[in-house]
Each structure stands twice: as structure tokens, then as C-alpha cells.
Amino acid sequence: MRRPFAILAAALLVGAFAVPASAADGDEDFTIKDPRITESSGLAASRLHPGIYWTHNDSDDGPYIYAVDSGTGETVARLTLTGVGTPRDVEAISVGPGNRIYVGDIGDNLGGSWPHVWIYELPEPKTLKDQTIRATQYVVKYSDGARDAESLVVHPKTGRVYIVDKNEQGGHLYEGPAALSASGTNVFRPVAAVPDLEATDATLSPDGEHLVVRSYFGAIAYDWNGGKIKRKERLGVPFLGQGESVTYTADGTRLMYGAEGADSSVEGQDAPGGAKSSSGGGTSAARGDGDSGDGLSGNLEAGAIAVAVACAALLGLRGLRRRR
Numbered sequence: 001m002r003r004p005f006a007i008l009a010a011a012l013l014v015g016a017f018a019v020p021a022s023a024a025d026g027d028e029d030f031t032i033k034d035p036r037i038t039e040s041s042g043l044a045a046s047r048l049h050p051g052i053y054w055t056h057n058d059s060d061d062g063p064y065i066y067a068v069d070s071g072t073g074e075t076v077a078r079l080t081l082t083g084v085g086t087p088r089d090v091e092a093i094s095v096g097p098g099n100r101i102y103v104g105d106i107g108d109n110l111g112g113s114w115p116h117v118w119i120y121e122l123p124e125p126k127t128l129k130d131q132t133i134r135a136t137q138y139v140v141k142y143s144d145g146a147r148d149a150e151s152l153v154v155h156p157k158t159g160r161v162y163i164v165d166k167n168e169q170g171g172h173l174y175e176g177p178a179a180l181s182a183s184g185t186n187v188f189r190p191v192a193a194v195p196d197l198e199a200t201d202a203t204l205s206p207d208g209e210h211l212v213v214r215s216y217f218g219a220i221a222y223d224w225n226g227g228k229i230k231r232k233e234r235l236g237v238p239f240l241g242q243g244e245s246v247t248y249t250a251d252g253t254r255l256m257y258g259a260e261g262a263d264s265s266v267e268g269q270d271a272p273g274g275a276k277s278s279s280g281g282g283t284s285a286a287r288g289d290g291d292s293g294d295g296l297s298g299n300l301e302a303g304a305i306a307v308a309v310a311c312a313a314l315l316g317l318r319g320l321r322r323r324r
Contacts, residue, residue, distance in 0.1 A: 027249040027256065029267045032068055034075040036061075041150070042093035042201060043245035043258045043266065044101070048124050050250060052076070054101060058244075058260065059089045063135075065103060067128050070266070077128040081135040084120045092201060096154030096161075099124040103135070104152035106163060112146040119152070119161065119180065138180045143189040149174075150244070151202035151213060162227070163188055164202050164213055170195035173211075175227060192229045196220065201245045206252040210272065214246040214257065221272045238267040 032040055032055065039058035046052040049067070056065045063081035068074070081103070089107030096102055103120040122135035140163075149171075151164035160178060165171040174188035197215035204211055204224065211222040211229055219237050222229040237243060240259035247256050248271060258266045 027251070027254045027268055028070065029265065030068075030070045031073045032258075032264050032266065033073040034066060034068070035262065036078075037066055037068075037075070037264075038262045039260045040258050040264050041091050041244045041260060042104070042152075043247040043256060044093045044095045044203075045247050045250045045256065046099075046124065047095060047206070047250050048099045048126065049128060052128065053247070053256070053266065054093050054095070054124075055245070055258070056090050056093055056103065058091065059087075059107070061087075061090075063087050065093065065101070077125070078130050079122070079125070080130075080132045081120055081122060082132055083134045084118070084137045087120075088114070088118075091150035092152035094152055094154045094161075094203075095124065097156060097159045100154075100159075102152060102154050102161060104149070104163070106140065106149040106152060108146065108148040112148055114146055116141050116146075116185065117149070119186075121180070136182050138182060139185045140176070141185050141187055142174060143187050147171075149199075151199045153202050153204045153211065155204060156206055156208045158208075162202075164194050164199045166199050168198050170197060171199055173227070173229060191227055194220075194229075200243060203247045203255070205248050205271070206250065212246060212248075212255060212271075214243060216243045219246065219255075232272060235269075235272070238265075238269070240265050240267060 037057060040055045041058040042056055044054045046054060051070045053068050053070055054065055055068055063084055065079050066075050067077040069076050087105050090103060090105045091107040092104035094102045101122050101124050105118040108114050117140050119138040119140055120135040122133050125131060147165045149163050149165040153162050161176040161180060163174045171194050172190040173192040173194055175191045176188045177186055180186050194213055197218060197220060199213050200215055202211060202213040209224050211224050213220055214237060219235040221232045221235055223232055237257050242260045244260050245258035249256060253271055254268045255271050256266050256268045258264060
């Protein structure tokens with residue numbers, strides 16, 4: 001995982017003003033408390049277990065995924081995947097039809113040098129406890145050559161799998177075969193451009209009608225439109241550090257954003273067009289329709305205002321001291 005210099009700069013700018021997330025239940029903000037989860041790189045809301053979110057570490061962890069209770073922030077189950085070999089760079093997780101979990105071992109920090117990547121599919125267990133589950137492994141290649149990717153979504157009605165590649169100049173939405181094959185290579189083909197951001201995760205709404213793609217600092221919402229996506233609006237996202245994950249809540253009314261790091265926070269915002277009023281939220285940039293798809297300007301503007309206020313306060317105190 002490349003950590004851009006902009007993240008460090010933004011952390012210096014707004015880190016002192018960040019508000020810690022509070023642990024709550026359902027679709028409220030929470031903090032991942034498991035000390036084993038230090039690089040949460042994907043997030044998926046369970047449909048089978050309300051209030052549960054599936055996540056995983058980025059790399060160097062093993063074939064594990066974790067079920068986190070949003071009401072407490074505690075891990076209630078760690079699943080060990082068998083039948084998949086040794087994961088290389090797990091970057092994404094999604095829940096598809098029939099409560100099937102898809103894990104994207106699709107990262108390539110060497111700039112697109114792996115000859116293939118993998119997707120793992122397993123059933124979501126009905127009982128949440130530490131257990132070993134056999135998964136199906138799929139070999140994936142791209143029609144236009146190897147590339148880095150961190151975003152995988154599964155259409156909730158068709159079960160078709162899609163990947164968004166990661167590129168500083170913007171990437172593409174890649175469509176997999178109608179049904180993945182465990183016996184051959186699955187070729188993913190570009191079907192739509194995803195410009196203006198460096199995609200670190202994506203999520204499809206539970207009804208399959210809306211797609212949100214996020215970057216480190218912002219997000220863009222699309223109408224799914226049968227895979228021929230149409231851009232709706234730019235979204236601001238909570239500043240949580242290295243922003244790596246996003247998922248719709250199980251009811252589709254909110255978006256939950258996560259980040260890497262120990263004790264990482266997961267914070268929610270109303271989904272575009274969602275009917276539910278905001279009850280969490282933390283620190284976030286406002287939505288807008290500007291040209292900057294990355295949403296960075298709003299975060300920097302808010303941070304700059306906060307810094308200016310702090311500087312003014314300090315100067316005021318110095319002035320008072322000089323008058324004494």
C-alpha cells in the first residue's frame with residue numbers, strides 16, 4: 001500500500017481537530033477495537049447479521065476476515081479461509097446475493113506486475129464465532145493488462161462481480177464474466193471510465209441502483225444504469241487518516257467510511273438520496289457538484305479555517321500578555 005505524501009500533509013493540517021468516533025449500534029459510528037486489525041482495508045455490511053461489518057487487513061495477515069459488531073467495536077468472529085493458498089494483497093470485501101462474501105486479493109503495489117490476481121468466495125456463516133470455512137478461489141486477469149486495484153463490488157441482484165482499478169489519473173470500472181469460473185481464468189473488461197479520483201474502495205447500494213467510489217479524500221456517487229454508470233455528484237468524506245473503505249449500510253440509507261490504522265474509526269454519512277436523517281457523522285466535507293472529484297478542497301478549506309481560528313486565538317493571547 002503506497003501512502004501518499006498528501007495524507008501526511010492533511011493529517012498535520014486537520015489531525016488536531018479530529019473528533020473521535022463513538023461506538024454505537026446499527027449504522028452509527030464506531031471504532032474497531034481488535035488489536036489484530038491494524039490495516040482495515042475493506043468494509044462490507046452484513047445483511048444476515050444486523051449491525052455487523054466484515055473487514056480484513058491489507059497484507060501480511062493471513063487468510064482471515066473479521067466480523068465487527070458496530071454496537072461495541074469488538075470482533076465477534078474471525079473466519080479462517082481454506083482452499084485459497086496464501087493471500088498476497090487483500091484490498092476489498094463485498095457481500096453478494098445469497099449472503100455470499102467475496103474477498104478481493106486484487107492489490108498490486110508493484111504497479112501492475114502480477115500476471116493475475118484472485119477473488120475468494122465463501123458463504124457468510126449463520127452463527128458468528130471463530131471458525132474455518134472453505135472458500136472458492138477465482139483467478140482474475142484484465143483484458144488490457146495487469147493493474148493495481150483496491151475496489152470490488154458484487155451486484156446484489158445478478159451476482160456479477162466488478163472491479164475499479166486504482167490510478168492517480170482516474171481508472172475504469174471492470175466487468176467480470178456473468179458467472180465466475182473456478183476452473184479457468186476470469187477476464188475482466190473495462191466498461192466505464194471512473195475519472196477524477198484514485199479509487200481505494202467502492203460500494204453498490206442494496207437495491208443495485210447506485211455506486212459510490214471513494215478515494216483517500218473524497219468520493220463520487222453514480223447511478224448504476226446497468227453498469228453504464230452516470231455521475232451524480234461529488235461527496236465529501238470524513239477525514240479519518242488513510243481512507244481505505246466504504247460500504248452502504250444494510251438498509252441503504254447511509255454510507256460508512258473506514259480507514260487503516262490501529263483503533264481505526266468507521267463514520268457514517270447519509271447516502272445520496274437517502275431518507276434517513278443524519279445521526280452520526282464526525283468531521284466531513286460538504287457535498288458538492290464541483291469539478292474536483294477527490295473532495296480534497298472541502299477538507300482543506302475546513303482545515304484551513306480551523307488553523308486560522310487557532311492562530312488568531314494564539315495571537316490574541318500573545319497580545320494580551322504584551323499589554324500586561
